[in-house]
Each structure stands twice: as C-alpha cells, then as structure tokens.
Amino acid sequence: MSTYDAGAAGWSAAQNAPPEVKSAAADYATQQARTEVKKTCGMDMTYVKSINGLLKAKQLGWSFLAFILMCFQVGISVQKIFFGLFVFPTMLCVIVLFFMFATHFYEKKPQVPWFQADVGISAGATVYYTIMAIVVMFTGKPLLIASGVFALVAALLAFAPGTYYSYQRYRESKYPATEPLE
Numbered sequence: 216m217s218t219y220d221a222g223a224a225g226w227s228a229a230q231n232a233p234p235e236v237k238s239a240a241a242d243y244a245t246q247q248a249r250t251e252v253k254k255t256c257g258m259d260m261t262y263v264k265s266i267n268g269l270l271k272a273k274q275l276g277w278s279f280l281a282f283i284l285m286c287f288q289v290g291i292s293v294q295k296i297f298f299g300l301f302v303f304p305t306m307l308c309v310i311v312l313f314f315m316f317a318t319h320f321y322e323k324k325p326q327v328p329w330f331q332a333d334v335g336i337s338a339g340a341t342v343y344y345t346i347m348a349i350v351v352m353f354t355g356k357p358l359l360i361a362s363g364v365f366a367l368v369a370a371l372l373a374f375a376p377g378t379y380y381s382y383q384r385y386r387e388s389k390y391p392a393t394e395p396l397e
Contacts (some may be wrong), residue, residue, distance in 0.1 A: 258314075315360040316329070
C-alpha cells in the first residue's frame with residue numbers, strides 16, 4: 216500500500232514497497248545506468264573514444280594539415296587545384312559524418328544511408344588521396360611534397376582503416392546480431 220504524506224514531496228511508495236518490488240526497481244535503475252550514454256556538449260563520448268570516432272578525428276586532422284600546406288604553396292598548378300578540390304569537400308563530409316554519429320542525429324534521419332555514405336567516402340578518399348599524394352609529391356615544390364606526404368599518411372593510416380571499420384559498422388547495422396535459437 217502506498218501512503219501519501221502531505222508534508223513530503225510526494226508518494227512514499229518506495230519506502231513501503233515489498234522487498235521484491237524494491238529489488239526490481241534497483242535492477243531497472245542499474246540497467247538504465249548501464250545503457251545510458253555519456254554525453255558531453257551533446258556528443259556521445261563513447262563514439263568519440265571508439266575506433267570509428269578516433270579514425271574520423273585522424274582523417275580530419277591529417278586532411279586539414281595537407282590542405283593547409285597545399286594552400287601555403289605559392290603559385291597555381293593543375294595538381295594543386297585537383298588536390299584542393301577533393302580534399303576540402305572530403306574534410307567537410309568527414310566533419311558532417313563525425314557530428315552525425317557523435318550526436319546520434321543519424322537516428323532521426325533513417326531514410327539517409329549514413330553508414331553506406333561513411334563507407335563510400337572513406338573508400339573513395341583512400342583511393343583518391345593515395346593517387347593525388349603520389350602525383351603532388353612529384354611536383355618538386357617543397358610545400359606540395361609535404362602536403363602529399365600528409366595526404367598519403369591520411370590515406371594509409373586513417374582512411375584505409377576507416378573504410379574497414381566503417382564497413383564492419385555498416386554490416387552490424389544491416390544485419391544485427393540475434394539470439395541463437397535453442
């Protein structure tokens with residue numbers, strides 16, 4: 216039986232509940248605490264600290280460094296233009312995907328295939344960064360050589376593993392694990 220204490224803040228049912236109800240409530244609270252997402256600044260910190268989140272940060276960092284070095288090179292060349300025209304939009308896509316996954320906004324737009332987009336962007340960036348890094352490194356201009364080196368690092372150490380882990384995440388979202396039949 217629940218009693219209402221007019222002087223207290225509300226019902227005092229938890230105090231008068233049988234032990235099995237108290238136990239069930241404690242189990243539910245424990246389960247809720249385990250599944251609760253730790254958010255800082257609206258971002259899911261478990262994603263940010265996961266391998267996918269860290270790889271997105273590496274992709275962004277190495278790409279930004281390659282882009283800045285390319286921008287500081289004086290003069291215009293075809294390689295510089297094509298390199299910049301791909302690196303900048305790729306950085307924007309990585310930023311968008313990082314914040315979509317970190318804030319769980321992708322769950323509000325299920326009609327967009329976010330995981331497929333992540334795999335496609337990572338795979339395309341791996342191939343294009345590798346090709347353009349090699350082309351840019353052979354221009355003979357020091358800042359473009361450095362930019363090409365950082366682009367190659369981004370391709371091999373961030374985008375290539377990012378493609379693999381993004382594909383794994385896509386497969387998990389498409390075919391979730393089920394309980395084995397007994």
